[in-house]
Amino acid sequence: MPAKEGMTETLDALPAAPAPEPAGAPAPAVRVTGVARTFTPRRGAAVPALADVSFTAAPGEVVAIVGPSGCGKSTLLELVCGLQAPDAGRVEAGRAVLGFQQDLLLPWLSALDNAALALRVTGTSRAEARAAAAPLLDRFGLAGFEDARPAALSGGMRQRVAFLRTLLAGAPVLCLDEPFGALDALTREEMQDWLAGALAAAPRTVLLVTHDVEEALVLGDRVLVLSPRPGRVVADLRVSAPRPRRRTEPGLVALRERAMDALREAA
Amino acid sequence: MIGAALVLLLGLGAWELYAALGGVDPLVLPAPHDVATALWSDRGLLGHDLLVTGEEVLLGILLAVAVGLACAVAIHLSPVVRRAVYPLLIASQTVPVVVLAPLLVVWLGFGLAPKLIVVGVVCFFPVVVSTLDALVGIDPALGKLMRTLGASRAQAFLRVEAPSALPGLFSGARIAVVVAVIGAVLAEDTGTSAGLGYVIRTAGGQLEAPLAYAAVVLLAVLAIALFLLITLLERAALPWTREERG
Numbered sequence: 362m363p364a365k366e367g368m369t370e371t372l373d374a375l376p377a378a379p380a381p382e383p384a385g386a387p388a389p390a391v392r393v394t395g396v397a398r399t400f401t402p403r404r405g406a407a408v409p410a411l412a413d414v415s416f417t418a419a420p421g422e423v424v425a426i427v428g429p430s431g432c433g434k435s436t437l438l439e440l441v442c443g444l445q446a447p448d449a450g451r452v453e454a455g456r457a458v459l460g461f462q463q464d465l466l467l468p469w470l471s472a473l474d475n476a477a478l479a480l481r482v483t484g485t486s487r488a489e490a491r492a493a494a495a496p497l498l499d500r501f502g503l504a505g506f507e508d509a510r511p512a513a514l515s516g517g518m519r520q521r522v523a524f525l526r527t528l529l530a531g532a533p534v535l536c537l538d539e540p541f542g543a544l545d546a547l548t549r550e551e552m553q554d555w556l557a558g559a560l561a562a563a564p565r566t567v568l569l570v571t572h573d574v575e576e577a578l579v580l581g582d583r584v585l586v587l588s589p590r591p592g593r594v595v596a597d598l599r600v601s602a603p604r605p606r607r608r609t610e611p612g613l614v615a616l617r618e619r620a621m622d623a624l625r626e627a628a
Numbered sequence: 629m630i631g632a633a634l635v636l637l638l639g640l641g642a643w644e645l646y647a648a649l650g651g652v653d654p655l656v657l658p659a660p661h662d663v664a665t666a667l668w669s670d671r672g673l674l675g676h677d678l679l680v681t682g683e684e685v686l687l688g689i690l691l692a693v694a695v696g697l698a699c700a701v702a703i704h705l706s707p708v709v710r711r712a713v714y715p716l717l718i719a720s721q722t723v724p725v726v727v728l729a730p731l732l733v734v735w736l737g738f739g740l741a742p743k744l745i746v747v748g749v750v751c752f753f754p755v756v757v758s759t760l761d762a763l764v765g766i767d768p769a770l771g772k773l774m775r776t777l778g779a780s781r782a783q784a785f786l787r788v789e790a791p792s793a794l795p796g797l798f799s800g801a802r803i804a805v806v807v808a809v810i811g812a813v814l815a816e817d818t819g820t821s822a823g824l825g826y827v828i829r830t831a832g833g834q835l836e837a838p839l840a841y842a843a844v845v846l847l848a849v850l851a852i853a854l855f856l857l858i859t860l861l862e863r864a865a866l867p868w869t870r871e872e873r874g
Contacts, residue, residue: 442776459776465769469791469868482779482787510868530777 389417390534390566391441391457396450397591398436410436412591413450420533421564425577427620428587429628434570437592438536441568457534457568462542464523466511472522473498473507479529497525517548524556534566541576553579557605574620578613579606586620588627596623658838666838667845673827678846680823684740684812685850688747689804695748696755697797703756704763704789721753725814733819746815751804755797762796763789795869798862805854809847824850
């Protein structure tokens with residue numbers, strides 16, 4: 362695992378890393394108002410994925426979104442990232458970049474080139490993109506693996522390269538779709554701690570979709586609970602426990618029960 | 629490799645025995661040692677014919693790879709082209725080469741060009757199909773990744789689709805090698821006076837079965853050599869495909 366002390370300086374040097382807005386009444390970084398989305402398959406009945414979802418995320422806030430599978434969580438993130446358009450309602454957000462559950466690393470590129478891809482695709486030269494990504498790879502515990510292709514990396518390493526690629530896209534809003542869903546339990550816990558450290562060092566607005574309520578409570582400033590399809594926000598819980606958080610803290614355990622209750626009631 | 633050699637030796641032994649027992653007229657099926665003798669005594673002539681056929685096959689495959697790649701990319705990028713051209717490509721494969729070859733000689737004369745086209749036509753289809761399969765098989769999530777990273781369509785093609793197509797292109801080329809050799813033999817049936825296909829045709833007519841079989845042996849060697857060459861090229865060009873499997 363990378364040294365957390367070292368992360369501050371390098372993460373500050375990220376392109377377009379947004380400083381948290383001064384206190385007062387900051388404009389939300391993401392505002393979703395009355396959004397609905399329905400999928401119409403070529404055959405069969407239309408599937409309503411989201412119905413009347415509204416919420417905001419303040420700049421620098423980590424909003425975790427939990428809900429049963431198929432409740433439109435991923436659709437919500439794609440709407441915020443502009444990969445889909447809502448059928449009703451409005452999505453107002455700055456540039457938002459989507460991070461996927463699969464690492465989606467390109468097998469023919471080295472770890473360094475995979476991370477640098479976010480800069481390459483928008484026209485940065487290879488040398489410049491690699492120079493920008495290299496120190497971060499080092500800070501993310503991937504020193505010595507710069508030239509390794511994905512097949513030679515562990516699951517946790519691949520996920521860190523993927524997260525680095527998402528960061529390097531330089532968007533003020535990160536939408537992470539079950540980023541640790543494909544990892545084993547131990548690696549997942551390590552990666553949650555690691556992400557908490559990385560976000561503490563360089564705050565960004567994050568929407569984190571997960572089906573793991575504990576993960577939502579450990580990482581989120583707020584937890585939105587969505588109902589089964591079509592998804593609606595049925596609870597909006599503020600997590601005020603100090604960081605770094607342990608899963609067993611009494612405050613978190615109580616919140617976990619409230620979140621689980623909201624999930625059960627909506628089902 | 630040792631297994632292949634053993635099977636080959638067993639096959640040759642059985643063939644030799646069958647010929648010695650007088651199973652078939654040696655004018656139709658010569659014994660292996662007669663074929664070996666023909667290979668050796670006519671080595672100068674056969675070597676020249678091998679070069680002629682080898683050139684046709686190699687250049688024909690290169691032509692098929694270039695045109696096949698262009699076609700696969702056009703079909704991949706444009707649904708209109710897919711609907712308009714793909715059925716015609718399939719139809720083109722049903723035209724027997726023996727019908728095509730004389731026509732090409734009329735149009736293009738007796739040189740290398742008509743042979744290249746025959747070889748190209750038979751090789752082109754496996755190249756197109758396997759390249760297209762590789763393009764179709766790309767994880768749709770990679771398209772989303774490119775969009776969310778702000779990549780243009782051209783960037784997405786360059787970074788994701790082009791490298792993904794290469795393994796398909798290589799496996800198409802490997803399949804093409806075998807049909808290319810058959811294609812070259814058929815092409816040499818018309819309007820030519822050199823090449824292993826020409827040797828097979830004339831030797832058969834002159835009751836020189838061992839020579840015809842010697843040419844067949846060289847065709848097999850040519851196909852195996854080209855197959856290995858393409859495999860080596862693929863390993864050098866696409867090292868990640870082996871790492872992933874390993």
